[in-house]
Amino acid sequence: MFIDNLIENIRQKNNPTVMGLDPMLEYVPKHIKDIAFNEYGTSVMATAKTILLFNIKIIDAIYDIIPCIKPQSAYYEMYGSHGTSVLRETIMYAKSKGLSVIVDAKRNDIGSTAEAYATAYLGNTEIMNGQSYDAFAADALTINAYLGDDGVVPFIKMCDKNDKGIFVLVKTSNPSSSQIQDLVLNNGMKVYEKMAEYVNEWGKGRIGVNGYSSIGAVVGATHPVEATNIRKILKHAYILVPGYGTQGGSADDAASSFNSDGLGAIVNASRSLMCAYKSDRWKGTYSSDKFDEAIRAEALRMKEDLNNALARKKKND
Amino acid sequence: MFIDNLIENIRQKNNPTVMGLDPMLEYVPKHIKDIAFNEYGTSVMATAKTILLFNIKIIDAIYDIIPCIKPQSAYYEMYGSHGTSVLRETIMYAKSKGLSVIVDAKRNDIGSTAEAYATAYLGNTEIMNGQSYDAFAADALTINAYLGDDGVVPFIKMCDKNDKGIFVLVKTSNPSSSQIQDLVLNNGMKVYEKMAEYVNEWGKGRIGVNGYSSIGAVVGATHPVEATNIRKILKHAYILVPGYGTQGGSADDAASSFNSDGLGAIVNASRSLMCAYKSDRWKGTYSSDKFDEAIRAEALRMKEDLNNALARKKKND
Numbered sequence: 001m002f003i004d005n006l007i008e009n010i011r012q013k014n015n016p017t018v019m020g021l022d023p024m025l026e027y028v029p030k031h032i033k034d035i036a037f038n039e040y041g042t043s044v045m046a047t048a049k050t051i052l053l054f055n056i057k058i059i060d061a062i063y064d065i066i067p068c069i070k071p072q073s074a075y076y077e078m079y080g081s082h083g084t085s086v087l088r089e090t091i092m093y094a095k096s097k098g099l100s101v102i103v104d105a106k107r108n109d110i111g112s113t114a115e116a117y118a119t120a121y122l123g124n125t126e127i128m129n130g131q132s133y134d135a136f137a138a139d140a141l142t143i144n145a146y147l148g149d150d151g152v153v154p155f156i157k158m159c160d161k162n163d164k165g166i167f168v169l170v171k172t173s174n175p176s177s178s179q180i181q182d183l184v185l186n187n188g189m190k191v192y193e194k195m196a197e198y199v200n201e202w203g204k205g206r207i208g209v210n211g212y213s214s215i216g217a218v219v220g221a222t223h224p225v226e227a228t229n230i231r232k233i234l235k236h237a238y239i240l241v242p243g244y245g246t247q248g249g250s251a252d253d254a255a256s257s258f259n260s261d262g263l264g265a266i267v268n269a270s271r272s273l274m275c276a277y278k279s280d281r282w283k284g285t286y287s288s289d290k291f292d293e294a295i296r297a298e299a300l301r302m303k304e305d306l307n308n309a310l311a312r313k314k315k316n317d
Numbered sequence: 318m319f320i321d322n323l324i325e326n327i328r329q330k331n332n333p334t335v336m337g338l339d340p341m342l343e344y345v346p347k348h349i350k351d352i353a354f355n356e357y358g359t360s361v362m363a364t365a366k367t368i369l370l371f372n373i374k375i376i377d378a379i380y381d382i383i384p385c386i387k388p389q390s391a392y393y394e395m396y397g398s399h400g401t402s403v404l405r406e407t408i409m410y411a412k413s414k415g416l417s418v419i420v421d422a423k424r425n426d427i428g429s430t431a432e433a434y435a436t437a438y439l440g441n442t443e444i445m446n447g448q449s450y451d452a453f454a455a456d457a458l459t460i461n462a463y464l465g466d467d468g469v470v471p472f473i474k475m476c477d478k479n480d481k482g483i484f485v486l487v488k489t490s491n492p493s494s495s496q497i498q499d500l501v502l503n504n505g506m507k508v509y510e511k512m513a514e515y516v517n518e519w520g521k522g523r524i525g526v527n528g529y530s531s532i533g534a535v536v537g538a539t540h541p542v543e544a545t546n547i548r549k550i551l552k553h554a555y556i557l558v559p560g561y562g563t564q565g566g567s568a569d570d571a572a573s574s575f576n577s578d579g580l581g582a583i584v585n586a587s588r589s590l591m592c593a594y595k596s597d598r599w600k601g602t603y604s605s606d607k608f609d610e611a612i613r614a615e616a617l618r619m620k621e622d623l624n625n626a627l628a629r630k631k632k633n634d
Contacts, residue, residue, distance in 0.1 A: 022430065025443060033445070042445035044452075050445070074426060078442040081402035082451035088397055106463055108423050110491040111390060113339065116391035125395040126342060128350070128359035128367070135361075135397035146423055146463045148493030169463060174427040176465030184503045185510060191508060194500060221599060261412035 002139055002165035002218070003238055004208040006100045007263060009067035014304040016258070016310075018240065019062060019101060021055055022072040027274050028054045029288035049080035051075075055090045055222060058274065061292035062299050063097035070240075070268055073105035088136055095137070100286065102240065103138040106169065107155075110147055114123025115152035117141075121176040122155070122164040140165035141241070142218060145195060151269040156202055156215060165238075168202070170195045170230060173220025173243030192226065196233040203237050212238050219257055221249025223266065227256035231264070245272035247304075251309035260317045262310050273298055319456055319482035320533070322524040323417045324382035324580060332620040333558065333575070333627075335378060335419060337587025338372055338407060339389040344591050345371045346605035365399035367390075372407045375591065378609035379616050379626050380414035387557075387585055390422035399624055408423055412454070419557065420455040424472075427464055431471035434458075439472070439481040457482035459535060459557070461506065462512065473519055474531060482531035482555075485519070487547060489510045490537025490560030509543065513550040527580065529555050536574055538566025538584065544573035548581070556582040562589035562619075568626035577634045579627050590615050 010016050019246030025033075025047060032054050040046035059069065071090055075085035091101050107117040119125050122140045124132035129253050145152050145168045155166045171181055181192040196217065215234045219227050221243035231239070239257040243249040257265035276282045276298035277291040286294035292293040327333050342350075342364060347370050357363035376386065388407055393400035408418050424434040436442050438458045441449035462469050462485045472483050488498055488509040498509040513534065520530030530553045536544050538560035548556070556574040558564040561584050574582035593599045593615035596609040603611035 024429070025445075037445065044442075044444050044450040047444040047450075049398070072426075072433075074430045074437065076422075077437040078433050078452055079444070079450065080405055080437075081398040082393070083452070084401045085398035095350065106425050106461075107391075109389075110426070112341070113389055113391045116389075116395050116401060120391065120394040122396075125361075127364040127396070128342070128354065131359060133361040133396065134363075134398070135395055144423075144461050144463055146461055146497055147489050147491060148496030148498070150491040150493040169365050171462050172427065174464060174467040176467040179465030179515065180463055180508065180512065181465070186501045186503050186505075188503075189428055191497065191500060195497065198496065216436060 001214055002159065002163055003212045003214040004210055005139070006068060006266070007210045007212065009098070010263070010266065013065055013067045014065060014307070016306055017066050017299065017302055018068040018070045018266045018268045018274050019066050020070045020072055020104070020268050021058065021274070021298070022075050023051045023087070023274065024075065024269045025050065026080065027044045027142050029291045032057065034254055035252070042186070044079055045082045048079040048083055051083070051091040052086040052089055053080070056093055057292050059097055059099070061296045063099055064067055065296070065299055065303065066099070068100040068102060068266060069094050070102040070104050072270070073103060077189040091137055100139050102140040102142065102167065103136060104142045106142050106144045106252050108147055108151050109148040111154070114151055118155045118158035122158045122162055142166060142167045142169065145198065151306070152202060154291050159214050165216060167216040167218050167240040168195070168199050170199060170217040171219045171223055171226050173222045173247050173249065177220065193229070193233060196230045200234050201238055207236050212236055212264065221254040222247055224253040224256040226317055231257060231259065241265050242265045245269045251305040252312065254306065255309040255313040258310060258313065259316060262314065267306055269302055273302070297301050318480055318525040318531055319476065320529045320531040321527055322456070323385060323482070323555070323583070324527045324529065326415070326417050327580070327583065330382055330384045331624070332383060333623055334616065334619055335385040335387045335583045335584050335585045335597050336383050336590050336616070337387045337389055337421070338375065339392050339587045340368045340371055340591065341392065342367065346594070346608045348606055351437050356504040361396055362399045365403045368396070368400070369403040369406055369552050373410055374609050375612060376411055376414055376416070378613045380416055381598065382613070382620065383616055385417040385419060385583060386403065387421050389417040389587070390420060398493070408454055411481070417456050419457040419484065420453060421459045423459050423461045424462040425464055425468050427467040428471070432470050435472045435475035439475045439479055457484060459484045459486065461486050461628050462515065465505050468631055469519060476531050477523070482533060484533040484535050484557040485512070485516050487516060487534040488536045488540055490539045490564050490566065494537065510546070510550060513547045516554055517551050524553050528594055529581065533557055535559065539573040540571040541570040548574060548576065556586045562586045569621040569629065571623065572630040573625040574625060575630065577631060579631065584623055586619055
């Protein structure tokens with residue numbers, strides 16, 4: 001089951017971190033760009049290859065200390081088919097290094113279209129002569145459930161069939177998440193609480209050996225009060241926590257999404273890891289040539305920061 | 318402005334239809350598969366090329382009578398980068414034939430990630446040496462606004478900059494759309510009505526010469542009562558109407574989203590057009606060899622069906 005594999009990976013590395021791979025060309029150090037330029041020139045394909053090379057160096061720097069990566073599809077779609085090819089290659093490389101892979105694509109649609117998305121990211125597409133193709137071969141996918149069951153069940157069926165997972169947007173990390181998600185219903189609940197109840201329903205009967213379901217939720221680290229509340233509704237869902245670091249969420253804020261067993265959540269950081277070599281904390285220590293060492297140093301610092309916060313939480317619980 | 322171009326196209330062809338291009342391999346007639354098989358074999362690339370060939374034949378059959386196509390991204394993503402390449406080629410071919418192109422991808426995210434999606438579908442991506450690349454080059458994109466302003470403003474900025482459009486999910490055509498969208502708030506409004514109010518806000522100051530905004534909405538034909546209600550909130554938004562035909566919405570149902578000027582909405586049909594040659598209505602007249610003629614016949618029937626419903630609506634208003 002996806003969720004048990006993820007938890008095993010988190011335990012082995014003693015690190016509830018997921019590294020977001022949201023690569024922008026401006027993040028890539030010059031010496032990496034030069035390698036791609038010398039081989040491929042300056043085309044869109046060359047640019048996409050630059051991103052791939054950057055991702056591979058990042059994965060090499062962290063695969064033994066971080067359990068999971070989360071490529072953000074938008075940054076690959078920007079380069080059209082050259083980018084989606086790099087997304088696939090990044091996923092395949094990460095899996096070869098033993099990492100769990102969550103594709104952050106926030107897909108949503110109904111019926112056969114939702115099935116097509118589920119097939120693309122979590123399944124096998126039928127091609128000519130009865131053959132099949134695993135287009136993106138992710139372990140899990142983020143989805144947006146504004147469309148209700150019809151937009152979620154096709155993904156859940158694929159999870160059941162292929163041991164995959166989904167993370168449903170419940171309360172997102174951004175300030176304007178309140179505009180829809182915090183609307184108060186006539187029974188006093190908020191929209192995001194109702195969404196959390198649905199996620200709880202969708203997870204029923206899908207609990208793995210560690211007590212968690214492969215039907216997870218996304219809850220921003222920037223909302224610790226809401227996270228504590230959601231944790232009560234969602235006893236068995238694993239929570240993907242964006243918003244740590246660059247967006248302002250602290251390790252203690254992120255800890256609100258964990259259970260007292262030290263499990264139940266995985267905390268994302270993207271830019272603060274990818275661009276560690278440019279950060280005030282590390283730029284004096286690591287030049288851009290050593291960007292991969294800066295990422296590793298920041299990953300180890302983040303791991304300690306999170307584990308310290310979880311120890312404090314355990315003491316207070 | 319996108320919306321004025323779309324309206325001009327609708328007027329010239331006297332047809333408020335958008336054809337959904339949601340191609341499944343099983344929809345493609347054998348003689349088209351054979352052409353691709355002879356040239357490319359049975360690989361995933363060959364399968365994607367089959368889909369492209371099918372799309373081109375479809376566009377050739379209807380470009381002079383239908384104003385707009387709406388490729389559904391999921392059906393291309395199923396084939397990975399081979400599919401996203403075909404999505405781009407389909408869009409480029411449709412534009413060369415004078416069609417407006419709405420990419421149905423229901424994208425959603427925040428901040429720089431939303432910017433990346435907006436760039437991918439409605440903008441130009443910066444590549445090496447200051448060059449740029451129009452990855453998908455659509456005229457408009459569907460988006461899901463569960464994340465609020467932060468997830469919408471980056472798309473709106475791209476619309477303003479490049480004369481593009483968006484269609485925001487308000488009330489979707491599927492039965493379970495009620496689970497979130499019909500929740501009643503403590504002020505008596507429903508969630509979808511609140512969403513409609515936001516769409517109205519986002520469209521302000523963005524009204525074209527025909528009185529409509531490039532910030533549109535998606536409202537299913539299967540909900541005529543809600544559509545009448547939404548039309549009152551959304552005076553200036555163009556409404557993209559899915560759910561006609563295969564999903565059970567009638568022409569009169571779809572007409573609820575129009576204004577009395579005969580404008581204000583565009584009605585989607587996908588499978589009922591693409592698979593017209595398999596339908597009870599047309600399979601006696603057209604063999605699979607003439608699937609393109611069946612599509613044209615069904616497109617002309619649908620145009621008449623919609624225009625008759627609009628005439629009835631005008632009489633009753």
